[in-house]
Amino acid sequence: KEKERIESIKKWRAARDQAAVSKARQALERAAVSNNDGDRGLIEATIELARAGGTVGEWTDSLVRVSRGRYTPPILETSVGVGALNVPAAPTTRKIRIALGKAGLDGHINAIKLLAHACMQAGMEVVLAGFKQTPEQMVATALEEDVDVLAISSLAGAHMSIARETIDLLKSRGAGDVSLVMGGIIPQADRKALLDLGVKAVFTPKDSNLGEIVGRIIAIAGRER
Structure with missing residues (x-):
């Protein structure tokens, strides 16, 4: 099934209008940078990219390219509300x-x-x-x-x-x-x-x-x- 999905995506990309996708991605990037219309402009550009056949990965890459990069949540802070966990202790001779x-x-x-x-x-x-x-x-x-x-x-x-x-x-x-x-x-x-x-x-x-x-x-x- 995994190979079938990969082949399906490849066929989808090969059959679509590449020029339309490229144009839609450029419009999305302009909307993300200018943000003149607020979220509405970004949403409209996103919809147009989807209609042109753009993928989620391409949408993400476009936004990453014109922004400050991907957001990485701070997961290693000490306060996450999970409380004390009942876990075994790792060997102390050499930390894993x-x-x-x-x-x-x-x-x-x-x-x-x-x-x-x-x-x-x-x-x-x-x-x-x-x-x-x-x-x-x-x-x-x-x-x-x-x-x-x-x-x-x-x-x-x-x-x-x-x-x-x-x-x-x-x-x-x-x-x-x-x-x-x-x-x-x-x-x-x-x-x-x-x-x-x-x-x-x-x-x-x-x-x-x-x-x-x-x-x-x-x-x-x-x-x-």
């Missing part, structure tokens, strides 16, 4: 370093927030790889921060391609010892396929016990060292 990232365009970040704070309470060093990231960007963060574990959340249905690309990038850059764990809306049928690819653990909404999740991450980091 974990990078957490979110792939895809949606803004659902609660799971990453909770896991970040659970890992911090367990004594890990937590690095935010960012939101709406590509595998390339998250692997770059993992390498720069010398992490033991890279945790990726995906709700977009592209978990197989994300996992495959991430593992290939880690191996090609000599970081095959970085353990990849994934979470999100992942069908049970895909869990084994991800593990066969080399993903060390797969978490879904059914895995609601943060203590158990953190315990498994600690065990994975310990085994891989």
Whole structure:
């Protein structure tokens, strides 16, 4: 199904009027910069881009290009209202370093927030790889921060391609010892396929016990060292 969706998007882009899309994107960028009509002008330009056949990714890229970039929510502040979490303590001889990232365009970040704070309470060093990231960007963060574990959340249905690309990038850059764990809306049928690819653990909404999740991450980091 994933390959079919990718092929469908490619066909859609090939069949549309590219000049109309380009013109609509330019109009969107002008509306975002000038903002003469307030939100109304931006909404109208957005609708015109959709009518021309523009995608959500192209809409986002256009706005990023003429703005101050993507917004990254501050998830590592100490006050998030989650309270004390019942999580195991990580070994103190060498702190486990974990990078957490979110792939895809949606803004659902609660799971990453909770896991970040659970890992911090367990004594890990937590690095935010960012939101709406590509595998390339998250692997770059993992390498720069010398992490033991890279945790990726995906709700977009592209978990197989994300996992495959991430593992290939880690191996090609000599970081095959970085353990990849994934979470999100992942069908049970895909869990084994991800593990066969080399993903060390797969978490879904059914895995609601943060203590158990953190315990498994600690065990994975310990085994891989």
